Amino acid sequence: MSARIKESELLGKEVTSADMVILGLEAIDKADATRQLANRLVAAGRVTNIETFLEAVAKREEHFPTGIEGGIAIPHAQSESVTIPSVAIATSVAGVDFGAEDGKSNLIFLIAAPANGGSEHLEILGTIAYKVMDEDFRNELLAETDPAVIAATLTREVQK
Amino acid sequence: MKFVGVTACITGIAHTYMAQAALEQAAKKLGHEITVETQGSAGINPMKQELIDAADGVIFAVDLSVKGRERFAGKPYIELGVSKVIGGDKGVNVMTEFIAAIAAGTAAKVEGNKPEPQAPAAPKAEKPEGDKKKGFFGGLFG
Numbered sequence: 001m002s003a004r005i006k007e008s009e010l011l012g013k014e015v016t017s018a019d020m021v022i023l024g025l026e027a028i029d030k031a032d033a034t035r036q037l038a039n040r041l042v043a044a045g046r047v048t049n050i051e052t053f054l055e056a057v058a059k060r061e062e063h064f065p066t067g068i069e070g071g072i073a074i075p076h077a078q079s080e081s082v083t084i085p086s087v088a089i090a091t092s093v094a095g096v097d098f099g100a101e102d103g104k105s106n107l108i109f110l111i112a113a114p115a116n117g118g119s120e121h122l123e124i125l126g127t128i129a130y131k132v133m134d135e136d137f138r139n140e141l142l143a144e145t146d147p148a149v150i151a152a153t154l155t156r157e158v159q160k
Numbered sequence: 161m162k163f164v165g166v167t168a169c170i171t172g173i174a175h176t177y178m179a180q181a182a183l184e185q186a187a188k189k190l191g192h193e194i195t196v197e198t199q200g201s202a203g204i205n206p207m208k209q210e211l212i213d214a215a216d217g218v219i220f221a222v223d224l225s226v227k228g229r230e231r232f233a234g235k236p237y238i239e240l241g242v243s244k245v246i247g248g249d250k251g252v253n254v255m256t257e258f259i260a261a262i263a264a265g266t267a268a269k270v271e272g273n274k275p276e277p278q279a280p281a282a283p284k285a286e287k288p289e290g291d292k293k294k295g296f297f298g299g300l301f302g
Contacts, residue, residue, distance in 0.1 A: 069247030113201070123202040126176065127177070132178065
Protein backbone atom coordinates (compact mmCIF):
# COMPACT_ATOMS: atom_id res chain seq x y z
CA MET A 1 0.00 0.00 0.00
CA SER A 2 2.97 2.30 -0.26
CA ALA A 3 1.62 3.60 -3.55
CA ARG A 4 -1.45 4.64 -1.64
CA ILE A 5 0.55 6.62 0.84
CA LYS A 6 2.48 8.33 -1.87
CA GLU A 7 -0.73 9.22 -3.56
CA SER A 8 -2.22 10.82 -0.50
CA GLU A 9 0.97 12.81 -0.01
CA LEU A 10 0.57 14.22 -3.48
CA LEU A 11 -3.03 14.92 -2.80
CA GLY A 12 -1.89 17.37 -0.19
CA LYS A 13 -0.81 19.60 -3.07
CA GLU A 14 -3.45 21.89 -4.44
CA VAL A 15 -4.35 21.39 -8.08
CA THR A 16 -3.62 25.00 -8.81
CA SER A 17 -2.38 28.23 -7.28
CA ALA A 18 -2.24 31.91 -8.14
CA ASP A 19 0.94 31.49 -10.19
CA MET A 20 -0.89 29.08 -12.48
CA VAL A 21 -3.55 31.64 -13.33
CA ILE A 22 -3.19 34.01 -16.28
CA LEU A 23 -5.56 36.96 -16.32
CA GLY A 24 -6.15 38.67 -19.65
CA LEU A 25 -4.26 36.14 -21.72
CA GLU A 26 -3.24 37.32 -25.15
CA ALA A 27 -2.43 34.53 -27.56
CA ILE A 28 -2.27 34.25 -31.32
CA ASP A 29 -3.72 30.76 -31.40
CA LYS A 30 -4.47 27.77 -29.22
CA ALA A 31 -0.93 26.41 -29.44
CA ASP A 32 0.36 29.74 -28.14
CA ALA A 33 -2.26 29.84 -25.40
CA THR A 34 -1.50 26.28 -24.36
CA ARG A 35 2.23 26.98 -24.28
CA GLN A 36 1.80 30.04 -22.11
CA LEU A 37 -0.27 28.05 -19.66
CA ALA A 38 2.12 25.11 -19.77
CA ASN A 39 4.98 27.48 -18.96
CA ARG A 40 3.23 28.27 -15.72
CA LEU A 41 3.00 24.56 -14.94
CA VAL A 42 6.72 24.17 -15.64
CA ALA A 43 7.56 27.14 -13.44
CA ALA A 44 5.46 25.63 -10.66
CA GLY A 45 7.40 22.38 -10.94
CA ARG A 46 4.43 20.38 -12.14
CA VAL A 47 5.58 19.61 -15.66
CA THR A 48 9.13 18.49 -16.27
CA ASN A 49 9.32 18.52 -20.05
CA ILE A 50 7.19 21.12 -21.75
CA GLU A 51 7.67 19.78 -25.27
CA THR A 52 6.59 16.26 -24.37
CA PHE A 53 3.62 17.60 -22.53
CA LEU A 54 2.56 20.01 -25.30
CA GLU A 55 2.89 17.23 -27.84
CA ALA A 56 0.45 15.13 -25.82
CA VAL A 57 -1.97 18.06 -25.56
CA ALA A 58 -1.72 18.76 -29.30
CA LYS A 59 -2.33 15.12 -30.09
CA ARG A 60 -5.42 15.20 -27.94
CA GLU A 61 -6.61 18.38 -29.71
CA GLU A 62 -6.12 16.73 -33.08
CA HIS A 63 -8.48 13.97 -32.11
CA PHE A 64 -11.16 16.47 -31.31
CA PRO A 65 -10.75 20.14 -30.40
CA THR A 66 -11.54 20.98 -26.78
CA GLY A 67 -13.31 24.28 -27.34
CA ILE A 68 -16.86 24.04 -26.04
CA GLU A 69 -19.91 26.17 -26.58
CA GLY A 70 -20.14 28.83 -23.92
CA GLY A 71 -16.64 30.25 -24.26
CA ILE A 72 -14.76 27.41 -22.64
CA ALA A 73 -11.77 25.32 -23.63
CA ILE A 74 -10.25 22.47 -21.71
CA PRO A 75 -7.06 21.33 -23.41
CA HIS A 76 -5.68 18.37 -21.49
CA ALA A 77 -3.34 15.43 -21.53
CA GLN A 78 -2.02 12.62 -19.47
CA SER A 79 1.76 12.59 -19.71
CA GLU A 80 4.87 11.25 -18.07
CA SER A 81 6.07 14.85 -17.91
CA VAL A 82 3.41 15.68 -15.37
CA THR A 83 4.47 15.25 -11.77
CA ILE A 84 1.38 16.47 -9.94
CA PRO A 85 -2.21 16.65 -11.19
CA SER A 86 -2.63 20.30 -12.03
CA VAL A 87 -4.77 22.86 -13.73
CA ALA A 88 -3.59 26.16 -15.19
CA ILE A 89 -6.32 28.69 -15.92
CA ALA A 90 -6.50 31.65 -18.27
CA THR A 91 -9.12 34.27 -18.84
CA SER A 92 -9.00 36.06 -22.16
CA VAL A 93 -11.14 39.01 -23.19
CA ALA A 94 -10.38 38.63 -26.89
CA GLY A 95 -10.68 34.87 -26.63
CA VAL A 96 -8.70 32.10 -28.28
CA ASP A 97 -9.98 29.81 -31.01
CA PHE A 98 -10.12 26.28 -29.61
CA GLY A 99 -12.50 25.06 -32.25
CA ALA A 100 -15.75 25.66 -30.36
CA GLU A 101 -18.81 25.86 -32.56
CA ASP A 102 -19.87 29.25 -31.25
CA GLY A 103 -16.54 31.05 -31.45
CA LYS A 104 -13.59 31.78 -29.24
CA SER A 105 -12.95 30.62 -25.73
CA ASN A 106 -12.58 33.16 -22.94
CA LEU A 107 -11.97 30.73 -20.14
CA ILE A 108 -9.26 28.15 -20.68
CA PHE A 109 -8.36 25.29 -18.38
CA LEU A 110 -5.20 23.39 -19.14
CA ILE A 111 -5.48 20.08 -17.33
CA ALA A 112 -2.33 18.07 -16.69
CA ALA A 113 -2.61 14.49 -15.50
CA PRO A 114 0.36 12.34 -14.49
CA ALA A 115 0.80 9.21 -16.60
CA ASN A 116 0.81 6.97 -13.59
CA GLY A 117 -1.62 8.93 -11.52
CA GLY A 118 -3.78 6.95 -9.16
CA SER A 119 -7.53 7.10 -9.51
CA GLU A 120 -7.87 9.71 -6.78
CA HIS A 121 -5.70 12.08 -8.79
CA LEU A 122 -7.72 11.62 -11.87
CA GLU A 123 -10.93 12.04 -9.93
CA ILE A 124 -9.81 15.49 -8.88
CA LEU A 125 -9.26 16.48 -12.47
CA GLY A 126 -12.57 14.92 -13.43
CA THR A 127 -14.27 17.01 -10.78
CA ILE A 128 -12.88 20.13 -12.37
CA ALA A 129 -14.05 19.10 -15.82
CA TYR A 130 -17.47 18.40 -14.32
CA LYS A 131 -17.59 21.77 -12.61
CA VAL A 132 -16.55 23.65 -15.74
CA MET A 133 -19.96 22.77 -17.16
CA ASP A 134 -21.62 24.86 -14.46
CA GLU A 135 -22.34 28.27 -15.94
CA ASP A 136 -22.59 30.07 -12.59
CA PHE A 137 -19.21 28.69 -11.64
CA ARG A 138 -17.70 29.89 -14.92
CA ASN A 139 -19.17 33.34 -14.49
CA GLU A 140 -17.78 33.47 -10.98
CA LEU A 141 -14.31 32.76 -12.35
CA LEU A 142 -14.65 35.19 -15.26
CA ALA A 143 -15.74 38.04 -13.00
CA GLU A 144 -12.79 37.61 -10.68
CA THR A 145 -9.71 39.80 -11.01
CA ASP A 146 -7.52 38.26 -8.35
CA PRO A 147 -5.57 35.17 -9.45
CA ALA A 148 -5.37 33.94 -5.86
CA VAL A 149 -9.15 34.00 -5.57
CA ILE A 150 -9.55 32.14 -8.87
CA ALA A 151 -7.13 29.48 -7.67
CA ALA A 152 -8.90 29.25 -4.33
CA THR A 153 -12.31 28.98 -6.00
CA LEU A 154 -11.16 26.06 -8.11
CA THR A 155 -9.40 24.36 -5.23
CA ARG A 156 -12.48 24.75 -3.07
CA GLU A 157 -14.55 22.89 -5.64
CA VAL A 158 -12.33 19.85 -5.86
CA GLN A 159 -12.07 19.54 -2.12
CA LYS A 160 -15.80 19.52 -1.51
CA MET B 161 -38.93 9.63 -16.63
CA LYS B 162 -35.92 7.81 -15.29
CA PHE B 163 -32.73 7.49 -17.25
CA VAL B 164 -29.35 5.99 -16.80
CA GLY B 165 -26.29 6.97 -18.76
CA VAL B 166 -22.70 6.00 -19.38
CA THR B 167 -20.01 8.47 -20.40
CA ALA B 168 -16.52 7.65 -21.65
CA CYS B 169 -13.96 9.56 -23.70
CA ILE B 170 -10.58 8.74 -25.20
CA THR B 171 -8.32 10.06 -22.48
CA GLY B 172 -10.89 9.63 -19.73
CA ILE B 173 -9.70 12.86 -18.17
CA ALA B 174 -12.20 15.57 -19.00
CA HIS B 175 -14.99 14.92 -21.50
CA THR B 176 -16.23 11.89 -19.60
CA TYR B 177 -17.06 14.14 -16.68
CA MET B 178 -18.27 17.07 -18.77
CA ALA B 179 -20.70 14.75 -20.53
CA GLN B 180 -21.87 13.53 -17.14
CA ALA B 181 -22.57 17.13 -16.11
CA ALA B 182 -24.28 17.85 -19.43
CA LEU B 183 -26.64 14.87 -19.11
CA GLU B 184 -27.47 15.70 -15.51
CA GLN B 185 -28.19 19.31 -16.43
CA ALA B 186 -30.38 18.23 -19.34
CA ALA B 187 -32.39 15.88 -17.14
CA LYS B 188 -32.85 18.57 -14.52
CA LYS B 189 -33.96 21.09 -17.09
CA LEU B 190 -36.50 18.70 -18.58
CA GLY B 191 -37.74 17.50 -15.22
CA HIS B 192 -36.41 13.96 -15.44
CA GLU B 193 -34.00 11.86 -13.46
CA ILE B 194 -30.70 10.46 -14.61
CA THR B 195 -27.89 8.53 -13.00
CA VAL B 196 -24.64 8.60 -14.91
CA GLU B 197 -21.82 6.08 -14.66
CA THR B 198 -18.50 7.61 -15.69
CA GLN B 199 -16.11 5.17 -17.29
CA GLY B 200 -13.02 7.37 -17.15
CA SER B 201 -9.38 6.96 -16.29
CA ALA B 202 -10.26 7.47 -12.63
CA GLY B 203 -12.04 4.12 -12.83
CA ILE B 204 -15.62 3.01 -12.80
CA ASN B 205 -18.04 2.90 -9.95
CA PRO B 206 -20.71 0.69 -11.50
CA MET B 207 -24.23 1.85 -10.83
CA LYS B 208 -26.66 -0.44 -9.09
CA GLN B 209 -28.46 -2.85 -11.37
CA GLU B 210 -31.75 -1.76 -9.77
CA LEU B 211 -31.24 1.70 -11.24
CA ILE B 212 -30.76 0.23 -14.68
CA ASP B 213 -33.75 -2.05 -14.29
CA ALA B 214 -35.95 0.86 -13.27
CA ALA B 215 -34.81 3.12 -16.10
CA ASP B 216 -37.02 4.08 -19.03
CA GLY B 217 -34.04 4.58 -21.26
CA VAL B 218 -30.27 4.51 -21.52
CA ILE B 219 -28.00 7.22 -22.91
CA PHE B 220 -24.52 6.13 -23.94
CA ALA B 221 -22.40 9.24 -24.53
CA VAL B 222 -19.20 7.46 -25.39
CA ASP B 223 -16.18 7.56 -27.67
CA LEU B 224 -15.23 4.06 -26.52
CA SER B 225 -17.24 0.89 -26.16
CA VAL B 226 -19.35 0.70 -23.04
CA LYS B 227 -17.96 -1.57 -20.37
CA GLY B 228 -20.53 -4.01 -19.03
CA ARG B 229 -22.94 -3.17 -21.82
CA GLU B 230 -24.90 -6.40 -21.20
CA ARG B 231 -26.20 -4.91 -17.96
CA PHE B 232 -28.40 -2.67 -20.08
CA ALA B 233 -29.75 -5.40 -22.39
CA GLY B 234 -33.32 -4.89 -23.51
CA LYS B 235 -33.47 -1.21 -22.56
CA PRO B 236 -34.31 1.48 -25.11
CA TYR B 237 -31.12 3.38 -25.79
CA ILE B 238 -29.36 6.04 -27.75
CA GLU B 239 -25.63 6.03 -28.40
CA LEU B 240 -23.53 8.97 -29.49
CA GLY B 241 -20.12 10.56 -29.01
CA VAL B 242 -19.41 12.64 -25.90
CA SER B 243 -19.13 15.84 -27.94
CA LYS B 244 -22.76 15.42 -29.05
CA VAL B 245 -24.06 16.14 -25.57
CA ILE B 246 -21.56 18.75 -24.32
CA GLY B 247 -22.22 22.44 -24.83
CA GLY B 248 -25.19 24.69 -25.42
CA ASP B 249 -28.52 22.85 -25.56
CA LYS B 250 -27.04 19.69 -27.01
CA GLY B 251 -27.79 17.52 -24.01
CA VAL B 252 -31.35 18.82 -23.80
CA ASN B 253 -31.92 18.25 -27.51
CA VAL B 254 -30.53 14.72 -27.39
CA MET B 255 -32.72 13.85 -24.44
CA THR B 256 -35.82 15.41 -26.00
CA GLU B 257 -35.35 13.44 -29.21
CA PHE B 258 -34.68 10.27 -27.30
CA ILE B 259 -37.85 10.69 -25.24
CA ALA B 260 -39.83 11.16 -28.45
CA ALA B 261 -38.30 7.98 -29.88
CA ILE B 262 -39.16 6.04 -26.73
CA ALA B 263 -42.73 7.35 -26.84
CA ALA B 264 -43.02 6.42 -30.51
CA GLY B 265 -41.57 3.00 -29.82
CA THR B 266 -38.82 3.59 -32.36
CA ALA B 267 -35.88 3.68 -29.97
CA ALA B 268 -33.40 0.84 -30.45
CA LYS B 269 -33.00 -1.63 -27.61
CA VAL B 270 -29.68 -2.66 -26.16
CA GLU B 271 -28.85 -5.99 -27.72
CA GLY B 272 -28.14 -9.24 -25.86
CA ASN B 273 -29.42 -10.70 -22.66
CA LYS B 274 -28.86 -9.34 -19.25
CA PRO B 275 -26.62 -11.70 -17.32
CA GLU B 276 -28.70 -13.38 -14.65
CA PRO B 277 -27.33 -13.08 -11.17
CA GLN B 278 -26.70 -16.21 -9.16
CA ALA B 279 -30.29 -17.35 -8.70
CA PRO B 280 -32.13 -17.28 -12.01
CA ALA B 281 -35.01 -19.31 -10.59
CA ALA B 282 -35.88 -16.63 -8.11
CA PRO B 283 -36.45 -13.38 -9.94
CA LYS B 284 -36.87 -10.37 -7.71
CA ALA B 285 -35.96 -12.46 -4.72
CA GLU B 286 -34.49 -10.39 -1.96
CA LYS B 287 -30.88 -11.35 -2.28
CA PRO B 288 -28.63 -10.66 0.67
CA GLU B 289 -26.52 -8.53 -1.57
CA GLY B 290 -24.88 -6.52 1.13
CA ASP B 291 -22.84 -3.69 -0.19
CA LYS B 292 -21.28 -5.31 -3.18
CA LYS B 293 -20.65 -1.97 -4.76
CA LYS B 294 -17.81 -3.23 -6.85
CA GLY B 295 -19.46 -6.52 -7.65
CA PHE B 296 -19.67 -6.19 -11.35
CA PHE B 297 -16.13 -5.21 -12.11
CA GLY B 298 -14.64 -7.22 -9.34
CA GLY B 299 -11.75 -5.44 -7.72
CA LEU B 300 -10.51 -4.08 -11.01
CA PHE B 301 -10.72 -0.53 -9.85
CA GLY B 302 -9.67 -0.39 -6.26
